[in-house]
Amino acid sequence: MSAPRSGQAVALLAHGSPDPEWLRPVEQIAGRLRVLAPELSIAIATLEHGPALADVIARLEEAGVRRVVVVPVFLSGGGRHMRRDVPELVARIQREHEGLEIALGGDALATDPLVLDALAAAALRRVELSSPA
Template identity: 40%
Template sequence: MTPDAIVVFAHGARDPEWARPIERLAALIAARAPGTRVRCAYLELMQPSLAEAVDGLAAEGVRSVRIVPAFIGAGGHLKRDLPLAVAALRAKHPRLAIELASHIGESEAALAAIAEVFAR
């Protein structure tokens, strides 16, 4: 079931243009999930942080949120830091159902779709 909100969570970078594909991905998700609030959030160097985004959604009265990590490879940030951050957010917002989705590189469907585009 589609949650009330989806947060596309990406690494972030110094160059403001870096975020454009992340914002575009969020817009494409929003177009496919009418009625769902879709936000971007960043690990570092860009705003808002994941906690800021989730706090904001909770304050808006959202009851369920899916976090979609826009990462292909999974290093320490995803394997250690993100589950800890999600656990802290669940403790802070006990009435908010927070789902941590597979990251893009872990999703066979996403990888297959990407492969389809680049194998042509």
């Protein structure tokens, strides 16, 4: 992994699943980010059944990244993971990497009003495209 021109990276953090297909939407988000922000290094991490955030951040640091923003790819900010587990994990990893700035990029991604609007629009499309049972 080569260092990004900006020295910054985004770590998309998802829950994870033993089913590899589960990660496909997160990989698609990462692909879109690479197009939208080619100056950033984009990585994917999971809480379970995938690349651990600590390992991903260590690789980013080895590649010359100086700042990582962890973006939680979760639907709800109200669960235990977003209220406790993710902030504690980011804080622990920050303590282990003193020369690196690690920031938690807000609450669950789907709590963003723009994401909520996009999800609502997608739900309406499904209603419009549905056929009678």
